[in-house]
Amino acid sequence: MQQILVVDDEPHIRDVICFAIERAGMRPVVARSGTEAVTAFRRGRLDLVVLDVGLPDIDGLEVCREIRKTSALPILFLSARDEEIDRILGLEMGGDDYVTKPFSPRELVARIRAILKRTGAGAMPGDQAGVLSVGDVVLDRAARSVALAAHSLQLTALEFAILDALMSRPTMVFTREQLMQAAYHPGVHVSDRTIDSHIRNIRAKFAEVSREPVVTTVHGVGFRFHQAGMAS
Numbered sequence: 001m002q003q004i005l006v007v008d009d010e011p012h013i014r015d016v017i018c019f020a021i022e023r024a025g026m027r028p029v030v031a032r033s034g035t036e037a038v039t040a041f042r043r044g045r046l047d048l049v050v051l052d053v054g055l056p057d058i059d060g061l062e063v064c065r066e067i068r069k070t071s072a073l074p075i076l077f078l079s080a081r082d083e084e085i086d087r088i089l090g091l092e093m094g095g096d097d098y099v100t101k102p103f104s105p106r107e108l109v110a111r112i113r114a115i116l117k118r119t120g121a122g123a124m125p126g127d128q129a130g131v132l133s134v135g136d137v138v139l140d141r142a143a144r145s146v147a148l149a150a151h152s153l154q155l156t157a158l159e160f161a162i163l164d165a166l167m168s169r170p171t172m173v174f175t176r177e178q179l180m181q182a183a184y185h186p187g188v189h190v191s192d193r194t195i196d197s198h199i200r201n202i203r204a205k206f207a208e209v210s211r212e213p214v215v216t217t218v219h220g221v222g223f224r225f226h227q228a229g230m231a232s
Contacts, residue, residue: 072154178222
């Protein structure tokens with residue numbers, strides 16, 4: 001049973017979310033503040049976080065930043081604000097989805113399931129099976145793991161989806177729109193600079209263990225996978 005950390009300071013909203021999650025066959029874990037959320041995260045054994053942005057102590061963005069220091073645990077943001085800049089900021093910081101209040105509990109559960117399936121936590125054995133190996137980079141879809149030579153890399157679900165798309169066609173130049181379609185489920189709209197931000201994060205993580213670039217920018221078009229020995 002997947003464990004979902006529900007972080008919100010409003011009791012009614014927490015109750016609604018927890019009830020919907022329980023009915024969907026998942027187990028909610030409750031946190032009423034950012035501090036409690038970080039504590040629950042450090043205990044481990046979580047599959048996803050539903051994280052309110054407007055918390056009274058540590059805001060949701062800061063909680064996300066703390067989680068992303070060590071983990072690619074999926075994060076779904078909740079917010080009373082529906083401004084594009086807030087949504088972009090949340091996704092650029094490593095959020096996997098962004099839902100505004102008021103929301104439909106049924107839609108929220110659908111979003112949670114979509115993220116879990118994309119990250120592998122909600123997949124049945126054999127789903128998304130396959131290993132991509134290009135140069136020294138190995139991406140295992142079933143294990144949701146990425147390794148460069150002997151080094152294991154921690155990618156978020158969105159970074160994993162983008163890298164998966166690039167590695168699946170390593171000689172193809174992907175437009176930003178194509179990478180958006182690979183990384184986000186239908187109905188989520190993000191700006192070009194959000195994709196650029198994810199690409200920067202992927203490059204930074206690979207740069208920690210190798211000097212070789214992993215993604216090449218094709219100016220005026222988009223991006224493609226790059227590995228040592230391949231034409232640039």
